[in-house]
Amino acid sequence: MNRGAQSIRPYRSYVYAYPHKTSYRPLPERPALSELWAGERKDALSLYLHIPFCEVRCGFCNLFTRIGAPGELTTRYLDALERQAVAVREALGDTEPVRFAAAAFGGGTPTFLTAGELERLCDIAERRMGADLREVPLSVETSPATATADRLAVLAGRGTTRVSIGVQSFVDAEARAAVRPQRRADVEAALGRIRDTGVPVLNIDLIYGIDGQTETTWRRSLDAALAWHPEELYLYPLYVRPLTGLGRQAGADADTAWDEQRLRLYRQGRDHLLAHGYQQVSMRMFRRGGAGGTAPRGPDDHACQTDGMIGLGCGARSYTSGLHYSFDYAVDMRRIRAIIDDYTEAADFTRAEVGRRIDGGEARRRHLLQSLLQAQGMEVAGYRERFGSAPAEDFPGELAAFAGRGWLEETGGLLRLTPEGLAHSDALGPELFSPAVRHAMAAYEPK
Secondary structure, eight states: OOTTTTOOOSOSOOOSSSSOGGGOEEOTTOOBHHHHTTTSOOSSEEEEEEEOEESSOOTTOOSSOEEOOOTTHHHHHHHHHHHHHHHHHHHHOSSSOOOEEEEEEEESOGGGSOHHHHHHHHHIIIIITOOOTTTSOEEEEEOTTTOOHHHHHHHHHTTOOEEEEEEEOSSHHHHHHTTOOOOHHHHHHHHHHHHHHTOSEEEEEEEEOOTTOOHHHHHHHHHHHHTTOOSEEEEEEOOOOTTSSOOOOOSHHHHHHHHHHHHHHHHHHHHHHHHTTEEEOBSSEEEETTTTTTSOOOOOTTGGGOSSEEEESTTOOEEOSSEEEESOOOOSHHHHHHHHHHHHHOOOOSBOOEEEEOOHHHHHHHHHHHHHTBTTOEEHHHHHHHHSSOHHHHSHHHHHHHHHTTOEEEETTEEEEOHHHHHTHHHHHHHTSOHHHHHHHHHOOOO
């Protein structure tokens, strides 16, 4: 780990999936899904349905989503989603039990759909895929503007156990600075409607590092969120990525000052939540003490990394043990619109189009990443049982460097990040990317 070993920036990349989608490439052989899933365990699958629509696009957003849905686009999209679900379920076969252990609707904003369209989305998950939404944890993302009573009633009635709302800031001026037009009064009203549904887990997303944000205004947002006693809180550092609405002044001094601001606000937010009885699950995720006893828990940071993931929709990923696959990826709005249009017109969903193969070395890295970035750490014995080797044998340089920086410790058979290691998760994660994945990501041309 000698690349910039003296000055690793704390906010290099948010590692929410490995390998990252920018390392995916078109699959020349276009393997049949029935072949890909033939040798996979199917008794505890995760199901993810992606809705690529939002009422507005926030300035920091690089998700696969578009603004609005003219004409009958949502209907055409759900038609395509249903065709894909039928093809995927058939590819899973019936020679062994197919069971879903968790489900999620993400985006975009799933609640951009009308109440009737949300009913249809649930029907696709249940009737076409066979997921019993009332018997498994179901997480759904929403926004203040789309968390209407009729939509929330549908979700609660269909078994939703977790609603995650992207607030980002309770300070109107900061919301505008993040190119997220909203009023605190509307946010509070949406939170009230969510609580009225009785859904067991409320998650609130907040962002730190917004232009003009101070310790005082950050504390104001934290306290406003805590007033709702959310079972979960996610604290995200602001990132500004290519082709998004936000831009920042270039220059090393500005970058350094911004890094210092984000680290300072992260520590303030972490300490404030810990003092209010929350437990830190990862750098980003905090869970209220006692909330996990009777209420179903929402997904942790690495939930979207789970092997055995079925993703439906043109922005979703699917994971087998040997291949991660999806459709084409873009951030530019024009390219996103074209990909969505192609998806709605597609008739054949029986093959994987874009993806990346996962060999033994990548499987080790993936397991280490998704385990180590959680506050509970990774069991060394469990790693050895799975891979037949010790983490220190497979990653001697990286782990020694992390320990040397005070980021990592081994205690009681666990490899665990220290508090300072958790704070630097977005620097630590990218250091574990393989050279091949680094090369593919570097060669990717943003579009």
